[in-house]
Amino acid sequence: MTTTDLVGLRIKTVRRQRGLSQAQLAHPELSDSYVSLIESGKRTPTPAVLELLAQKLDCSLSYLINGVTAEQMEDIELALGYARLALENGEVAEARTRYTELLANNNLTGLTALRQDTEFGLALATQAGGDLDGAIAILLRLREEELSAERRIEIAINLCRSYRESERLTEAVEVAERILNASARPAWNDLLVELGGSLLAAYMERGDLLRARQFAAELLNAADALGTPRSLVAANWMASNTAASTGHAAESVSFAERAMAVQLEHGQPRSVAIMRMALIQRRFKAWPSEAAAARDAMRQAFVEHEQTSTSTIDRARVLVELAVAEAMTGELDEAVEHAKTGKSMLPQSGSALGAEADLLLGRIYGAVGRAEEARQHVASVHDSLAPLPDSRRSAATWYATAETMEQLGDSDGAVDAYQRALACAGL
Template identity: 75%
Template sequence: MTTSDLVGLRIKTVRRQRGLSQAQLAHPELSDSYVSLIESGKRTPTPAVLELLAQKLDCSLSYLINGVTAEQMEDIELALGYARLALENGEVQEARTRFAELLANNNLTGLTTLRQDTEFGLALATEACGDLDEAISILLGLREEDLPTERRIEVMMVLCRAHRDSERLTEAVEVGEQMLAGSARLPWSDSLVELAATLLSAYMWRGDLLRARQFAAELLNAADALGTPRSIVAANWNASLVAQVTGHHEEALSFAERAMAMQAETGQPRGLARMRLSLLRVRLRARPMESEAVRDLLRASVAEFEQTSTSMIDRARVHVELANAEYMSGDFDKAVEHATIGRSLAPEFKHVLGAEAGLLLSRVYNAVGRHEEAAEHATSVHDWLTPLPDSRRSASTWFATAETIEALGDADGAVEAYQRALACAGL
């Protein structure tokens, strides 16, 4: 039913409940034929007529327009506010429950914008809980609806990110390019730059490094032209990742520091936590001699991640990175502790982070002479990597696995891992 049909049906229902005829409702300001046309959905009443009819029917204008009373609308908006606050505060499971309960409220059915806002919030909370498949399902449903431009860009950005984080890199690229390609492409805006930055990271993870370098330069120019904090953070953050992957570590550090400085001014908790991790990750690789200082900062980041709406994958990532810093600093017990936590938070056998954690555990145990356990963890990496699609990131992890297995003396296993690395790289 159209909006006009629904408004007309509500007017008709309340009129009958009040025991009024169409002529009685119309008199003296309106004609009964006009009321009949409104009730049948053939005429859309003006705001002034709707307000008049609400007064005559002794009901709220909100009910005639939305199908809910003013009190019910207030309750819905309050519940939505609480769900958003829970998400912002890192209480992601509570947020997911609140959004889901709100969607189950029949009063939300006719409130298209509020329902879409609630579904998008549920997708974000579901993503933050680590259930990427369900988050993708919600976002795909939203994508098919008639959405305002800004909301559509946000939906596509999160959908691109969820595909990327679940290693569905081809799908991530398709989603991003769908919004950015073609002659009808929207002009650059903060949200569009953020979507493009997510697409850039998908190019990088897939191994399209030439395209990634070119696109990073385009995004940096777009962000500088806009001059807004959001666009500058997104462009520099992802340009840093590309520079790091292509071996330009000091350049990567420079981009990351600029993004971090700008992000600190915005005060957005999730972005600030993730940007700090990105900066520390780059710093650890660009300046390994500073591993102890980076380790101390990463320890603080763990608490920061737990207090914000970062996803389970984000939390897995910070623990794995801290484990790496602990390993480089020589604290092998702490390295084992955080690698184990990181692996437990990663989606089981569906994410390369689990493989990276297992690989780090293998190296730690090998370093302390516990070679049998080291070999077991190296072997377990196969279980994490085998189900994943071929990508540059998978190739890199297979190569690191091959080096570790070779150091453990398993020549045959190393050859197999090297071959898998080549296959993932398309060689």
């Protein structure tokens, strides 16, 4: 049924409940034939006529338009606000529960915009909780509906991110290019630059480094022309990622610092916390001799993460990176604790970050002579990587795993890991 049909049906239902005929409802301002056409969905009443009919029927205008009373509408909007607040505060499970309860509310059925807001919020909460397949399913279903241009781009951004986190890189690229390469694409704006940033990340992980460098320059030009904080942060951060992936460490840090400067002035605490940790990581990789300073900075940044609304995956990533810095400075007990905690927050299989945590644990245990535990963790790398599609990240992890297996005396396992690394690299 169309919106006009539903409005007409509600008018007809309330009129009959009030014991009125069409003529009685119409008199004296309207004709009974006009009321009949409205009730049958053949005429769309103007706002003034709707307000008049609501007064004559002694019901709320909100009910005639949306199928709910003003009080019910207020309750729905309040519940949606609480769900959003829970998600912003990092209470992911709470947010997911609230969004799910809202979708079960029958009063939401006819409220298309609010129902779409709720479904999109549920997708974000599901994504933040690490259930990427669940988030993808919600976003794909929502994408098939009639949406505003802004919501369609937001869905594409989060679909691209979820596919990328799942190592489904071809699908990540297709989702973003479907909008960015469209002939009728609008002029650059903040959302499109963010979508471009997600696409750029997928290019890099897929190994399209030349395309990534070219597209990074295009995004920087677009952001500089817009001059908005949101676009400048997104474009400079992705330029930093691209420079890091192509071996330009100092350039990577320069772009990251520019993005951080804008983020500190305009960003939310969650975004600042994520970027601060990533900037420390950039500096650590550019100047590994300063590992102790990086470790101390990461410890402080981890506290900031715990105090803000970062997602489960964000916190897991911080813990694994902190473990790497601690291992490099000889703080092996702390490195093991943080790597294990980070890994426990991730799926048991199909996680590149989980594989990196296991590999780190395998190397630490191997270094202190606990060979059996080392072998167990290195073997677990297979469980995390095997379900994932081929990517540069997986290739690098397989290669590092092969080297570790050689050190542990597992020649057959090392050969298999080298072969998987070559396959991931397309060789």
